[in-house]
Amino acid sequence: MGLIKIENMVKRYPMGKTExxxxxxxxxxxxxxxxxxxxGPSGSGKTTLLNIIGSLDVxxxxxxxxxxxxxxxxxxxxAARLRSKHMGFIFxxxxxxxxxxxxxxxxxxxxxxxxxxDERKKKVMDALQWVGLMDKIxxxxxxxxxxxxxxxxxARAIVKRPELVLADEPTANLDAKNSHxxxxxxxxxxxxxxxxxxxxTHDEKVIGYLRxxxxxxxxxxxxxxxxx
Amino acid sequence: MIMFLLKGLIxxxxxxxxxxLMVSTGVFLTVFLYGFMQGIFDDFVKVNAxxxxxxxxxxxxxxxxxFDQMPNDLAILEAEEMLTQLQDTEKGMIWTPRIQFGxxxxxxxxxxxxxxxxxxxxxxxxxxxxxxxxxxxxxLEDGIVQGRMPQKKNEILISEEFxxxxxxxxxxxxxxxxxxxxxxxxxxxxxxxxxxxxxxxALDKSTIIADIRDVRVALDMRDAASEILGYSRDMIxxxxxxxxxxxxxxKKFFIEDDEFSPIMLSLGEQRGLGEYINLGKSFSxxxxxxxxIAMSIVLWNSGLLNGIRRxxxxxxxxxxxEAKGTLYRRMIYESIIIGIIGSSAGxxxxxxxxxxxxxxxxxxxxxxxxxxxxIANVMRTRVTTTSYVIGFIPxxxxxxxxxxxxxxxxxRRKTSQLFKELEV
Ligand SMILES: Nc1ncnc2c1ncn2[C@@H]1O[C@H](COP(=O)(O)OP(=O)(O)OP(=O)(O)O)[C@@H](O)[C@H]1O
Ligand SMILES: [Mg+2]
Numbered sequence: 122m123g124l125i126k127i128e129n130m131v132k133r134y135p136m137g138k139t140e141x142x143x144x145x146x147x148x149x150x151x152x153x154x155x156x157x158x159x160x161g162p163s164g165s166g167k168t169t170l171l172n173i174i175g176s177l178d179v180x181x182x183x184x185x186x187x188x189x190x191x192x193x194x195x196x197x198x199x200a201a202r203l204r205s206k207h208m209g210f211i212f213x214x215x216x217x218x219x220x221x222x223x224x225x226x227x228x229x230x231x232x233x234x235x236x237x238x239d240e241r242k243k244k245v246m247d248a249l250q251w252v253g254l255m256d257k258i259x260x261x262x263x264x265x266x267x268x269x270x271x272x273x274x275x276a277r278a279i280v281k282r283p284e285l286v287l288a289d290e291p292t293a294n295l296d297a298k299n300s301h302x303x304x305x306x307x308x309x310x311x312x313x314x315x316x317x318x319x320x321x322t323h324d325e326k327v328i329g330y331l332r333x334x335x336x337x338x339x340x341x342x343x344x345x346x347x348x349x
Numbered sequence: 350m351i352m353f354l355l356k357g358l359i360x361x362x363x364x365x366x367x368x369x370l371m372v373s374t375g376v377f378l379t380v381f382l383y384g385f386m387q388g389i390f391d392d393f394v395k396v397n398a399x400x401x402x403x404x405x406x407x408x409x410x411x412x413x414x415x416f417d418q419m420p421n422d423l424a425i426l427e428a429e430e431m432l433t434q435l436q437d438t439e440k441g442m443i444w445t446p447r448i449q450f451g452x453x454x455x456x457x458x459x460x461x462x463x464x465x466x467x468x469x470x471x472x473x474x475x476x477x478x479x480x481x482x483x484x485x486x487x488x489l490e491d492g493i494v495q496g497r498m499p500q501k502k503n504e505i506l507i508s509e510e511f512x513x514x515x516x517x518x519x520x521x522x523x524x525x526x527x528x529x530x531x532x533x534x535x536x537x538x539x540x541x542x543x544x545x546x547x548x549x550x551a552l553d554k555s556t557i558i559a560d561i562r563d564v565r566v567a568l569d570m571r572d573a574a575s576e577i578l579g580y581s582r583d584m585i586x587x588x589x590x591x592x593x594x595x596x597x598x599x600k601k602f603f604i605e606d607d608e609f610s611p612i613m614l615s616l617g618e619q620r621g622l623g624e625y626i627n628l629g630k631s632f633s634x635x636x637x638x639x640x641x642i643a644m645s646i647v648l649w650n651s652g653l654l655n656g657i658r659r660x661x662x663x664x665x666x667x668x669x670x671e672a673k674g675t676l677y678r679r680m681i682y683e684s685i686i687i688g689i690i691g692s693s694a695g696x697x698x699x700x701x702x703x704x705x706x707x708x709x710x711x712x713x714x715x716x717x718x719x720x721x722x723x724i725a726n727v728m729r730t731r732v733t734t735t736s737y738v739i740g741f742i743p744x745x746x747x748x749x750x751x752x753x754x755x756x757x758x759x760x761r762r763k764t765s766q767l768f769k770e771l772e773v
Binding site: 175177197198201202203204205206208210212214216217218219220221225228229230232233234235277 | 350353356357360361661662664665666667668669670671672673674675
């Protein structure tokens with residue numbers, strides 16, 4: 122059994138009196154350790170699909186099975202637990218908590234999981250070492266550059282060693298050099314920790330690193346290619 | 350986790366400091382306003398009690414029906430006996446006889462001809478005995494602007510304005526023209542020993558205060574008193590207690606069809622003061638309601654603004670795996686903390702200033718250097734046990750309600766929708 126299995130999945134949004142179909146008949150499966158991306162033009166449904174995989178939204182039809190759980194049947198609490206235990210999110214806008222230090226931002230997911238303090242400290246340090254921000258532990262997000270902020274976000278996403286990291290346009294706010302830095306780091310994490318990465322992006326820089334490209338057009342999978 | 354959230358709360362001033370300031374300001378105003386109103390209310394009740402109604406008043410049944418006319422022919426006879434009896438049976442109270450009378454005050458010139466004349470309102474009270482209860486009830490000394498307290502037979506105090514109007518000075522003679530208890534003409538010569546300022550127009554206009562013995566002689570009221578006033582020893586009016594006392598007394602002494610049987614009325618049962626007391630009671634309810642509603646609205650709105658500002662944080666927390674219910678609950682806990690801190694600070698500040706003003710008062714009579722008996726031109730606040738909770742509890746409640754209302758949007762909205770909003 123793979124990590125994710127999506128079958129005959131449709132997602133509609135209510136739009137006034139009618140409905141808008143954002144995803145049409147999606148059939149996809151993902152294995153552990155993939156480094157893949159949903160790519161396609163704006164409005165093609167990348168974020169919608171990523172949010173369903175992330176249990177932040179539910180399919181209108183069909184099923185999405187993530188880590189053996191049916192997303193369409195999860196309660197709020199079950200979905201929250203699934204995200205807390207098994208998933209990391211990375212956003213375009215970093216979304217670090219501004220009042221907390223770098224250390225505390227990375228520590229937060231572990232607090233939600235009620236990880237004991239000693240273990241927490243060690244894991245946070247490990248994650249920050251991974252992303253190379255040991256010297257910024259006490260900084261606040263406002264004092265960081267865009268690249269550093271996104272690296273903190275990556276550390277926050279991987280600190281609990283999740284099976285799955287979902288990244289929606291992670292490089293959209295970064296310059297080329299920082300984009301490559303962050304991406305290289307993710308490739309390394311993928312290799313060494315076997316973490317699965319799914320991106321939603323139309324950034325060529327990201328696309329260059331992907332080992333699998335799923336092209337979405339108008340809510341449909343147009344092409345699903347493996348890159349060697 | 351709790352420490353973590355507290356840390357965030359403290360660091361985020363717009364989430365902690367400003368709501369705390371808002372709550373404490375509201376609570377402060379409530380406590381202060383309540384103390385202020387309570388002070389005014391108390392003063393009013395106190396003045397009425399001191400000069401007119403007592404905490405309870407005993408009259409004859411018939412006198413009570415006509416009390417506006419000061420019908421001294423219907424006064425209580427054998428007043429001393431009743432006083433002794435009262436002092437024995439109701440030891441928690443101070444009892445004192447009074448005679449209220451009206452008439453004309455005539456000021457003679459050197460030749461004994463009328464120099465000036467005016468209608469007068471008189472109160473006869475025990476001024477001269479060494480164990481006079483009036484010293485505990487009134488502090489007339491404080492209001493004397495010229496001369497001194499009566500110390501000898503036939504000496505009186507006269508109110509300042511009245512003295513001015515009549516052109517009377519300390520040491521002058523003053524003749525009371527009135528009618529005796531038996532409805533014949535009464536003329537009696539007093540001497541002014543002091544001029545007093547009451548600080549209340551009604552009294553300042555035309556009042557004299559005389560010793561009750563002199564008044565008894567003047568009006569031929571041997572051993573009579575138009576009324577006997579009772580005060581609780583701590584001088585604080587307790588409406589329920591006084592009503593019970595009056596019931597007790599009336600059960601024993603009041604006879605429905607004997608118009609000379611004594612009847613006791615509590616302060617609240619006299620001159621419509623009861624309504625005033627009820628107003629005072631409901632006033633705290635009104636303040637609390639206004640405060641809770643206003644503060645909730647303010648906090649709700651600031652909560653909404655804060656919520657919008659915190660969308661990012663909330664979205665991330667949900668994504669990271671905090672359950673919606675947990676998040677909402679934690680926001681409520683935050684608001685309880687904010688409410689408690691803000692309310693404590695506000696209550697403390699409010700109480701401090703109330704205590705301070707309870708002692709010193711705000712003197713609105715800067716132009717008047719001299720003091721007076723009543724304190725109408727000095728506003729005093731008053732702290733009661735209610736002061737401690739009147740702001741505190743509503744402060745906490747308002748803080749929580751405000752957060753609940755503003756947070757409900759977050760709670761209701763779909764996670765994915767929150768997410769969309771944070772992506773923008
Ligand atoms: N809550 C919603 N209600 C209605 N329509 C929606 C909603 N969310 C998304 N859509 C629509 O669904 C379609 C897919 O949106 P989605 O956000 O998945 O696109 P995307 O591929 O991520 O685009 P972009 O590259 O701009 O981020 C769009 O046409 C969008 O307008
Ligand atoms: Mg998108």
